[in-house]
Amino acid sequence: MSPPPAHPSLTSLVPPPGELLRTQRKAGRSAVVGLMLLWCAAFVSPFVTYRADVKAAEGELLVHLSDRAGLQAQALGAHLGLLRSELQRMAEHPSLRPEDGATGPEVALLENAFGHTSLFSAGVALVSADGQRIWSDPANMQLGTTPLASRPWFRRIVEKRAASVGLLDEEGGGLVAVAVPIVRDERVVGLLVGELATANELLPVHRGTNESLVALLGERGRLLLPAAPPPLLRQPELASLLRPMVDAPGAVTLGGTRLLGAAALVPGTDMLLAVLEDEARDRELLKRRYLGQLGFHTALLGGVLLLFTVLLRRSYRSLMAAEEQLRRQETMAALGTASSLIAHEVKNALNSMQAALSMIRAKGGETTLPVQALRSQADRLGHLARSLLSFASPQSTQRRSCEMHLLVQDALQAVRLLPEAADVTIDTTLQEGLFVKGDPTLLVSAADNLIRNAVEAGAVAHDTGQQPTPRVEVQLLRDGAEVVLVVEDNAGGVPPAFEPRLWEPFAVGRSKGIGLGLPMVRTAIRAHDGGSVSYLRVPGGSRFTVRLPLEKMAS
Numbered sequence: 001m002s003p004p005p006a007h008p009s010l011t012s013l014v015p016p017p018g019e020l021l022r023t024q025r026k027a028g029r030s031a032v033v034g035l036m037l038l039w040c041a042a043f044v045s046p047f048v049t050y051r052a053d054v055k056a057a058e059g060e061l062l063v064h065l066s067d068r069a070g071l072q073a074q075a076l077g078a079h080l081g082l083l084r085s086e087l088q089r090m091a092e093h094p095s096l097r098p099e100d101g102a103t104g105p106e107v108a109l110l111e112n113a114f115g116h117t118s119l120f121s122a123g124v125a126l127v128s129a130d131g132q133r134i135w136s137d138p139a140n141m142q143l144g145t146t147p148l149a150s151r152p153w154f155r156r157i158v159e160k161r162a163a164s165v166g167l168l169d170e171e172g173g174g175l176v177a178v179a180v181p182i183v184r185d186e187r188v189v190g191l192l193v194g195e196l197a198t199a200n201e202l203l204p205v206h207r208g209t210n211e212s213l214v215a216l217l218g219e220r221g222r223l224l225l226p227a228a229p230p231p232l233l234r235q236p237e238l239a240s241l242l243r244p245m246v247d248a249p250g251a252v253t254l255g256g257t258r259l260l261g262a263a264a265l266v267p268g269t270d271m272l273l274a275v276l277e278d279e280a281r282d283r284e285l286l287k288r289r290y291l292g293q294l295g296f297h298t299a300l301l302g303g304v305l306l307l308f309t310v311l312l313r314r315s316y317r318s319l320m321a322a323e324e325q326l327r328r329q330e331t332m333a334a335l336g337t338a339s340s341l342i343a344h345e346v347k348n349a350l351n352s353m354q355a356a357l358s359m360i361r362a363k364g365g366e367t368t369l370p371v372q373a374l375r376s377q378a379d380r381l382g383h384l385a386r387s388l389l390s391f392a393s394p395q396s397t398q399r400r401s402c403e404m405h406l407l408v409q410d411a412l413q414a415v416r417l418l419p420e421a422a423d424v425t426i427d428t429t430l431q432e433g434l435f436v437k438g439d440p441t442l443l444v445s446a447a448d449n450l451i452r453n454a455v456e457a458g459a460v461a462h463d464t465g466q467q468p469t470p471r472v473e474v475q476l477l478r479d480g481a482e483v484v485l486v487v488e489d490n491a492g493g494v495p496p497a498f499e500p501r502l503w504e505p506f507a508v509g510r511s512k513g514i515g516l517g518l519p520m521v522r523t524a525i526r527a528h529d530g531g532s533v534s535y536l537r538v539p540g541g542s543r544f545t546v547r548l549p550l551e552k553m554a555s
Contacts, residue, residue, distance in 0.1 A: 031308065031312065038301065039298075039301045039305070045297075049290070049293070053289070053290075054283060058260065058279075061260055061277065062249040062250065062260060062262060063249075065212070065249060065260065065261055065262040065275045065276075065277060066249045066262035066264075068212070068262070068275050069249075069261075069262045069263055069264040069273055069274065069275040070262075070264045072214065072264075072273055072275065073264035073265060073266045073267065073273040074264075074267060076216075076266050076271075076273060077266045077267035077268050077269065078267075080165055080178065080266070080268065080269060081267070081268050082119075083119060083120070083178045083194055084163050084165070084178055084180060084268070086119060086194075087124075087163070087178060087179075087180040087192045087194055088163065088180050090109075090110070090113050090114075090192060091180045091181065091182045091183075091192050093109065095109050096109060096110075096126075096182060097184070097189070098126060098127075098128050098129070098134055098182055098189050098190025099128075099184075099189050099190070101134060102134050102135050106126070106134075106135065107135055110124070110126060110135055110137070111137065114137055114194075115137055117137075119194065120178070120194035120195055120196060121195075121196055122141065122142065122175055122195030122196060123136055123137055123138050123141035123194075123195055124136065124137055124141075124192065124193070124194050124195075125137075125141055125143060125192075125193045125195075126190060126191075126192060126193075127143075127148060127190060127191050127193060128189075128190050129158060129188050129189055129190055129191075130149055131147055131148030131149030131150075131154060134190065141195065142175065142195075143193070144175075153166045153177070153179065154179070154191070157179055157181050157188070157191060158181065158188045158191075161181050161183055161186075161188055162181070163178070163179065163180045163181070164177075164178075164179050165177070165178050165179075165269050165271065166218050166219070166222075166224065175195050175196070176195070176196040176224060176225075177193050177194070177195050177196075178193070178194045178195075178196070179191050179192070179193045179194075180192045212275050212276065212277045213230070213233070213259075213275070213276040213277070214226075214273065214274070214275050214276075215229070215233055215238075215242065215273070215274045215276065216266075216271055216272070216273050216274075217238070217239050217242065217271060217272040217273075217274070218270070218271055219269070219270030219271065221238070221239025221240070221243075221272075222239075223238060224271065231255055232254040232255030232256075232257050232259075233254065233255075234255075235254055235255065238254075239272070241254065242261070242263050242272060242274045243263065243272060245261055245262050245263035245274060246263045246264060246265060246272070249261065249262035249263075251279065252276075254276075257278065257280075258278075258279045258280070259276045259277060259278060259279060260276070260277050260279050261274055261275060261276035261277065262274070262275055263275075398439050398441070399437050399438055399439055399528075400437070400438075400439075400440070401435055401436075401437060401551055402435065402436055402437075402438055402440045402443060403432070403433070403434065403435055404434045404435070404436055404443070404476055404483050404485070404548075405430050405431070405432045405433070405434065405476060407440055407443050407444050407447060408428075408430055408447050408474065408476055408485065409430070410444050410447075411444050411447035411448040411451055412426065412428065412447075412451060412474065414448055415448065415451045415452050415455055418452070418455060418456075420455050420456050420458075420459035421455050421459075423458070423459050423462045423463075423470060424455045424458040424459055424462070424470045424471065424472055425469070425470070425471045425472070426451075426455070426471075426472045426473075426474065427471065427472070427473045427474070428473075428474045428475075429473075429474070429475045429476070429477070430474070430475075430476040431476050431477050431478060434476065434477075434478055434483045434550065435550070435551040435553070436483055436528070436548045436549065436550065436551050437528075437549075437551045438528045438531075438548065439524075439527070439528075442524040442527060442528075443524065443528075443548075445520065445521075445524055446520070446521045446524040446525055446533075446546065447485065447487075447546075449517040449518070449520060449521050450485075450487040450517075450521055450544050450546070451472065451474060451487055452517070453517055453518070454472040454487050454488075454489040454491070454542070454544075455472055455489075457470075457489055457491035457492075457542075458470030458471065458472055458489055458490070458491045460491065461490075461491040461492055466491070466492055467490060467491055467492065470489070470490060470491055471489070471490050472487065472488070472489045473486075473487075473488045473489075474486070474487055475488075478550065479547075481549060481550050482530075482547045482548060482549060482550055483547070483548045483549075483550050484545060484546070484547055485545070485546040485548075486543060486544070486545050486546075487543070487544045488538065488541060488542070488543040488544075489541045489542055490540045490541040491541055491542070492540065492541060493537050493538070493540070493541050493542045494535070494537070494542055499535070499537075502518060502535055503518055503519055503522050504519065505519045521533055521544075521546075525546055525548070528548055528549075529549065530547075530548070530549040531546070531547065531548045531549070532546075532547045533545065533546045533547075
C-alpha cells in the first residue's frame with residue numbers, strides 16, 4: 001500500500017514572521033540616531049557658546065580694566081596734584097627763606113602749615129639746596145639712607161626747578177616723596193619734601209589671587225608701588241611690557257602667568273598706572289558655567305533618552321505581542337479551514353462505517369468483540385469530527401435556564417461508554433438544584449471534554465503502570481453566587497514543560513487526542529458572561545475548576 005501524499009505545511013499559509021519586528025527595529029534605530037545627533041548638538045552648543053563667552057568676557061574685562069586704570073590714574077593724579085599744590089603754595093610764601101636756616105619765623109610758618117598734618121603720613125621736611133635738613137615734622141623724620149644731594153631725583157629737581165614724585169630712596173624703603181623746589185631769584189634755595197609712608201595712601205593693597213593687581217611705575221620705569229611687589233612684577237622689562245597697554249589693553253605674560261591688563265598715565269606726572277587681572281580666574285568662572293550648562297543638557301537629554309527607551313521597549317513588546325496574536329489568528333484561521341476539510345472527510349468515512357455496523361447489527365452480530373471495537377473507534381472518530389467542526393465553525397450561543405446536575409450527568413453517561421472507562425473509577429458528588437443561564441450544548445461539551453480527558457489520562461497511567469488504581473472525582477457544588485464544577489484525577493498531572501501551552505489549540509501533551517479539548521472548554525465557558533476555567537497541579541494529578549455565575553431566579 002502506497003503511503004498517502006504529503007500535505008502542505010499549514011505554517012506556509014502564514015506570512016513570513018518578523019515584518020513588524022524589523023520595522024520596529026528600523027524605527028528604533030532611526031530614533032536613537034536622531035537622539036544621538038540631538039545630544040551631540042546639545043553638547044557642541046555649550047562648547048561653542050563657551051568659546052564665544054570667553055572672547056566676549058575677555059573683551060568686557062579689558063574694557064573694565066581700561067576704565068578702572070583710567071579712573072585710578074585720574075584719582076591718583078588729582079591726589080598728588082593736591083599734595084604738590086599744598087607744598088607749592090608754601091614754597092612760594094615770601095616768609096619762607098631756607099638760606100636763613102631754622103629761624104623763628106620759618107619754623108613758626110612751617111609748624112603752623114604742616115605741624116601734625118594728615119596730608120603726609122611720614123612727615124614734611126625743609127631741606128637746603130645742598131640736601132641738608134633744616135626742619136622736619138616729626139623731628140626724626142626718615143630722609144633715606146643716602147645723602148639727598150646724591151640722589152637722582154634731588155638733582156633733577158635742582159636742575160629743572162620742577163616738582164617731582166618718586167621713591168624717596170631708590171635703594172628701597174617704600175617711602176614716596178613729593179618734592180617741590182623753593183625758587184628765589186631763579187635759583188633753587190631749598191626743597192619742601194612730603195613723605196607718604198605706605199602704598200595704601202596711593203593705591204589699594206593687593207591681598208590675593210582673587211583681586212586685581214595695581215602697579216605704579218615711575219618716570220624711568222622703576223616700580224614705585226606696591227612696596228612689596230609679588231614675584232610676577234619683579235621683571236626687569238616690566239615697563240616695556242606694560243607701557244603698550246596705555247593704547248592697547250590686552251594680554252601679557254609675567255613670570256609665567258598670563259594676565260589681562262590695561263594702563264594709563266597719571267596726569268601731571270610721568271608715572272604709569274597698570275591694572276592687571278589673572279586670566280585663569282575668569283576662565284575658571286566661565287568653565288564652571290559651561291560645565292553647568294553641559295551637565296544640565298546631558299541630564300535633560302539623558303532623561304529624554306531614558307524615557308524614550310522605556311517607551312520604545314513598551315512599544316516593542318506591544319508590537320511583538322500584536323504580531324504574535326496576528327500570527328496565531330492567521331494560523332488558527334488556516335487550521336480551521338484544514339480542520340473543516342478533515343472533519344468532512346472523516347464524517348463521510350463514518351457514515352459508511354455506521355451503515356456497515358447497522359447491517360451487522362441487523363444480522364445479530366452486535367455482541368462480537370471485533371464489532372464492539374469497531375463501534376468504539378467509530379465513536380472516537382465521531383467525537384474527533386465534532387471537535388474539528390466545532391473548532392472550525394463555532395456555533396452561536398443559545399442561552400436558556402439549565403440545571404447543571406443534568407448536564408453533568410449527560411456528560412458522565414457518554415464518558416462511561418468509553419472503553420477506557422472500564423479501568424478508571426469515577427466518583428461523583430453532584431449537588432442538585434443549581435441553575436445557570438447558558439447554552440446546554442456548549443456546557444455539556446465542556447463537561448464531556450474535561451471528564452473524558454481525565455478518564456483517558458487515567459487509562460494511560462494504568463496501561464503504563466504509573467497508577468494501578470486510576471480515579472476521577474467529579475464534584476458539582478455551589479460557592480457563593482457561583483456554580484463550581486471540579487474534575488480531578490490522580491494520573492500524574494500535566495508535564496510541567498507543557499503547562500504554558502495547555503490552552504493552545506492543537507497542543508498535544510499525550511499520545512491520544514488532537515489538542516482541541518481544553519481550548520474548546522475555555523471557549524465554551526468564556527462564552528458565558530463571568531465564566532472561567534482554571535488548572536491546578538495537585539499531588540499526584542490534575543484539577544480543573546469551572547466557575548459559572550448562578551442564575552438569578554425571579555422572585
